[in-house]
Amino acid sequence: IAGITQAPTSQILAAGRRMTLRCTQDMRHNAMYWYRQDLGLGLRLIHYSNTAGTTGKGEVPDGYSVSRANTDDFPLTLASAVPSQTSVYFCASSDSAGGAVGGYTFGSGTRLTVV
């Protein structure tokens, strides 16, 4: 089934550890995005990529890095996790940059707890 796959589904991580959240899409969408969702704060954009080889910072990029080596994969790395990074992380993609035509398709999310 075409869509976005995120892994892991959930993770408990010790503070200070490095962690990479994986995101793969098979729709050949050009643009991909990482959001975090926290209660009362809604969805906040962390990083985005409008096309393979390019990335940009969103609203809350500090403590996170991304890469876009190819069209399908867009991993999100926490270099040294802190408890404030406890959240639900959603990866999304869109055919058009910015998603103004057609919106975004979301993955099922990664629930991360940093202790």
Place this chain on the structure above:
Amino acid sequence: RKEVEQDPGPFNVPEGATVAFNCTYSNSASQSFFWYRQDCRKEPKLLMSVYSSGNEDGRFTAQLNRASQYISLLIRDSKLSDSATYLCVVPLTGKLIFGQGTTLQVKP
């Protein structure tokens, strides 16, 4: 003014009721709009796109008022399965901006 504003609710309605949510946006240049549905602990899913004055899909109607810069979502004959959070989404500076959502609880 926030880029996208929604009343968080919750809206508690009985089955069969008609309920409407409003969403206001700040960017008068936005051309397309979306309503997403998000179930508890799940990913947001596209419910409706609005590219002109409105859109209708079964029991769901989305209307756009450009002059007043708001979008509405009307749900007729509410079902228990409509209970969810509804997110208003507006394009801005090359990204989609998500409202914080309006929670709907449909009671038997």
